[in-house]
Amino acid sequence: MNSKLASDLQNLVVIGNGMVGHHVVEQLVERGALARYQIHVFSEEPRRAYDRVHLSEYFSGRDAESLALGAATLYQTPGVTLHLGVPVLEIDRARREVITAAGCFPYAQVVLATGSYPFVPPIEGAEGDSRLVYRTLADLDTIQAAAKNARRGVVVGGGLLGLEAANALKSLGLEAHVVEFAPRLMPVQLDEPGGQALKARIESLGVGVHLARGTQSITPGSEYRYRMNFAGDEFLETDLIVFSAGIRPQDALARQCALGLGARGGIAIDSQCRSSDPHIYAVGECAAWNDSVFGLVAPGYQMARSVAAQLCGEPADAFVGADMSTKLKLLGVDVGSIGDAHGATAGARSYRFIDEASGSYRRLVVSADGKHALGAVLVGDNSYFDTLLQYVQNAITLPADPSSLILPLGQAAPALGVDALPASATVCSCHNVSKGAICCAIDAGCTDLAGLKSQTRAATGCGGCAGLLKQVFEHALTARGISVDKSLCEHFAYTRQELYSIVRVEGIETFEQLLARHGKGHLGCAVCKPTVGSILASCWNRQIQEPWLVPLQDTNDTFMANMQKNGTYSVVPRIPGGEVTPDGLIAIGAVAKKYDLYTKITGGQRIDLFGAQLHELPDIWAELIAAGFETGHAYGKSTRTVKSCVGSTWCRYGVQDSVKMALLIEDRYKGLRSPHKLKFAVSGCTRECAEAQSKDVGVIATEKGWNLYISGNGGMRPRHAELFATDLDDATLIRYIDRFLMLYIRTADKLQRTSVWRESLEGGLDYLKAVIIEDSLGLAGELEAQMQLVVERYECEWANALKDPEKLKRFRTFVNDQAGDPDIHFVKERGQRRPVRAEELTLITTQELV
């Protein structure tokens, strides 16, 4: 409770809202600074603080909002004002005022967190798209615009940021090149062999690396827009050039108001992060401590914590330099650098491991007496990083043979157990969280990883320590005799597998029965309801529109369509095996045209129709069913598609009729609900055009029959399917698939794909073969019978719903009104309609008003 009048509060001005400036505000608020200060934050960028460490992900799917740091509510806290797009022009130290375009603000204290700017060497001809930089989201937008008509892009600078920038260009689809002045990549963090290993890896990814080359001028190119001219008549042509040749501290304000500067620029600070003016602090990349600028986020956060503590009158740790160890994934390549990576300490000796075949390199630098680790370099595999870092940071005595720490990990890996870490060991260096602090939080009752992260903030900075945190967490739980809670949710103290057995054994057919007998409460939740809904469907295959099943389904199963971002649905009729008649195609086209649906071919050889409103679904399905189609279950965790090639009927190489087999499989398993979606494919020969080896169940024709592959996966974590059985006849093939699918349904966790399930199976593939092929558990007959029940009870859900006016009542946008949702708007693009974007909406509203 803040009883002070606003006039009693002093103005605290934070200049800059980058990662470190944001952390200052976060720390101030957390430590109760609002009882003393009104905080004003000025930022020249138009957005609130965002994650610069993961900037290149902006081009691989993350938007500005998801890169934003922390909760937006921080800047809505009374007493905190964020002035976005308002640069501070001057600091008047005599009057203690900051001068901005929006007026003058008096201050009691200032924290400068202005960060840095990219250094662009003066090169003749560098301008526009040949002088791009990579620092802010606005820079990224500029790069993206420049890349539109470009084929090739060059990054000048082979350091950490330069390689990040090269990754960004690659994500934009450009042929990327890196030009570095020094004779190796990442000269600060890596030594010579480390740089070579990294170069080899990066080149194998198709990125050109050109070392020891200084750009002398940029002139118009002949095949590309620009030509970069190097010494000795060498040149490289390109369509755009991004400079990432280092950063310079943004100290313009300090120069303007004559604060002391470091020898190589930067606002000079003492160990309290104070500038030469006691009312002005500086933190992060704009500050120079002992003439050094720290270009990493962890030291910046360290400074931010120190300043926040001082401003709140708390004891603060002095800033006396920082550990510059880094663990990165650059262009997908692991790179790590710890402590004295170059072995500069007097008497230091090194152990080195070089694997030229895979491009891996590891170096361990040890003290003259061989007792302690001083530093390390890693390229290609960062799984060694956490252990090595702990040895260096906590001066843990090395094992008798220190080389064991960098040699390939055999079966008995000499990894440093988390047990060996002292309580003072830092686990998360971004937020300075020790192993002791983590164990304290666990002792105080925190027994889940997510809660531990939000409570201690460990692994919420760069995230590099997430693996170590998990180890410490699991180890601490085991040591305390706490078993990890595997309850499905607060309503059921059972796993999905246990609930499945209960449902089977007791013949339970409703959620209420299961909850009353084995659960808690009376409503269930968004976790247990769909899980139980899926189990009931897998076991008994009743219509999901039955009144007792309806409340269990997620919205997609409830309305038997896939909800899209604007609340409309997409509709996918089943096209078994991808085989469709011209009349079928025309019927789908006619429906799409009539309801103005956006139409797209799916990866599963079907057609997806987008943009239908809830009340239109029954009409659309009535027409599709009249044309002979059935529901495609694209909305369910259930059998999706069986992809196939044309097979021996048409193809000169085909050895079996793959389409016929695909139709047989799709017809048998359509409507089967399972822990996750199921995809199938059948190829007519070993050329494998149907990509069966990336499916849950893949079938490939042989001269003698069919080879069965299982547990493949595409998607985020692709996995090749494994060969399970060879040269099967049709009946045996189906029998094995029956058993495989039912065993998976019986034993998998909720939302677990067959690939992850298979990997978690004790005994692996051999066990699975024993159960399914040799029937080692005597289960085969039971599994087949259970599948037969599901097959016999199949009925198209849409056909069933259309027969029942009670079920159709649900398909109304408004229950008291025939109209559609007036807030759904579309625009035309490439001849079809698509949902309007938020920024286009104002335009439409104005037009409609006119």
Place this chain on the structure above:
Amino acid sequence: MNPTSAVAIARQPAWRPLCGRQDLVANSGVVARLEGVQVALFYLPDEPEGARLFALDNRDPKSGANVIGRGLVGSLAGERVVAAPLYKQHFRLQDGTCLEYPEQALAVWPVRLKGDAVEIDLGP
């Protein structure tokens, strides 16, 4: 005492018919519309204290789409909630508070069953 709730208590409720009892779906949601306002109605007939009816704003603040009425109803830590269907954040049926993003509360309105009619008070 919170002054706004004192005003709400003092005001005579202005009940207006919205839809019929037969339009509701037990333990699930439907959407009705009154003068341009989209109302998500959740009907829980078997609560320990008797049948309950809740009326919340149908617009999901996170997606901007009118979809709350199509969310899954359940309970979390003793609170009755609906999970928004697109991004699965939970709103308390009682007062519209979002459990994950407290700044994103949904408007709620008094609603009741009068015979076979559902009546709502959308305020003055």
